[in-house]
Amino acid sequence: MITKLKQIKDERGKLIVFEKDNNLTFDLKRTYFIYYKSSLDRGFHAHYNTNQLLVCLNGTVKIVLDDGYKKTKITLNNSENGIFVPKMIWHYMTDASSDCIMTVMADKLYDKNDYIRDYNKFINEIK
Amino acid sequence: MITKLKQIKDERGKLIVFEKDNNLTFDLKRTYFIYYKSSLDRGFHAHYNTNQLLVCLNGTVKIVLDDGYKKTKITLNNSENGIFVPKMIWHYMTDASSDCIMTVMADKLYDKNDYIRDYNKFINEIK
Numbered sequence: 001m002i003t004k005l006k007q008i009k010d011e012r013g014k015l016i017v018f019e020k021d022n023n024l025t026f027d028l029k030r031t032y033f034i035y036y037k038s039s040l041d042r043g044f045h046a047h048y049n050t051n052q053l054l055v056c057l058n059g060t061v062k063i064v065l066d067d068g069y070k071k072t073k074i075t076l077n078n079s080e081n082g083i084f085v086p087k088m089i090w091h092y093m094t095d096a097s098s099d100c101i102m103t104v105m106a107d108k109l110y111d112k113n114d115y116i117r118d119y120n121k122f123i124n125e126i127k
Numbered sequence: 128m129i130t131k132l133k134q135i136k137d138e139r140g141k142l143i144v145f146e147k148d149n150n151l152t153f154d155l156k157r158t159y160f161i162y163y164k165s166s167l168d169r170g171f172h173a174h175y176n177t178n179q180l181l182v183c184l185n186g187t188v189k190i191v192l193d194d195g196y197k198k199t200k201i202t203l204n205n206s207e208n209g210i211f212v213p214k215m216i217w218h219y220m221t222d223a224s225s226d227c228i229m230t231v232m233a234d235k236l237y238d239k240n241d242y243i244r245d246y247n248k249f250i251n252e253i254k
Binding site: 011012013014015016017018019020022027028029030031032033034035036037038040042057058079101103105109110 | 138139140141142143144145146147149154155156157158159160161162163164165167169184185206228230232236237
C-alpha cells in the first residue's frame with residue numbers, strides 16, 4: 001500500500017501534485033492536515049466507502065493498518081512516499097514527532113455515517 | 128483575500144479540513160505541495176479559469192498578488208490563514224524560508240492552456 005510519489009524537482013525546490021491520475025488513483029474531494037502537539041495516538045476508525053492517501057509532509061509518524069486479519073505498521077518520515085488506505089481498513093497513527101505534519105487526501109466529502117469507530121463492529125463487518 | 132481557516136484543536140494537536148463549504152468556497156480538484164530548497168522566487172503566472180487557496184504549512188513565505196492595477200504583498204507564516212487567489216490574478220512567491228512547506232488547493236485539474244506566463248499578455252488580457 002506504499003505509493004512512491006512523483007516529484008518535480010529543480011533548483012528552486014520540489015513540487016508534488018495530487019489529482020486524479022497524478023499521484024492519486026481517485027477524484028480528490030477533501031483534504032486535511034494534522035499537526036501533532038503531543039504523542040497521543042489518533043485515528044482508530046475505518047471507513048465504509050472512503051479511500052484515502054496519507055502523506056507525511058514533515059517529521060515522522062507511524063501508521064498502523066489492520067484489515068481485520070493482519071496488522072501492518074509503516075513508518076512515514078519523508079514526502080517521497082504515501083500510504084494508500086482503502087475503505088474498510090482500520091487505521092491509526094502513532095509515535096508522531098512533535099514537528100510532524102501529515103496530510104490526508106480523500107475521495108469523498110465528510111460524512112459521519114461513513115465512519116466505523118468501534119473495533120468490534122469493524123471486525124463484525126469484515127467477517 | 129486573506130481567509131481565516133477553521134481549525135479543530137484538542138489535546139492531540141490540530142486538524143484543518145478543506146472541502147467545499149469547509150475552508151474552501153469551491154469543489155476541490157487538485158492540490159500540490161511546494162518545498163523550497165533555495166530562496167528563488169516561483170510562480171509568475173495567472174490562470175484564466177482556476178481559483179486557488181494558498182496555505183503555508185510550515186516556515187514563512189511572502190505572496191505577491193497583482194490584479195493588473197495594484198500589487199499586494201502578504202506574508203504567510205502560520206497555518207491559521209490562507210490566501211484566496213482567484214483567476215486572473217498574477218502571483219508569485221518570494222522570501223520563502225528554507226523550511227517552508229506550502230500547499231495550494233485548486234478548483235480545476237491541471238491544464239497547461241489555463242496558464243498565462245507572460246506578464247505583458249496578462250496586462251493585455253486585463254485591460
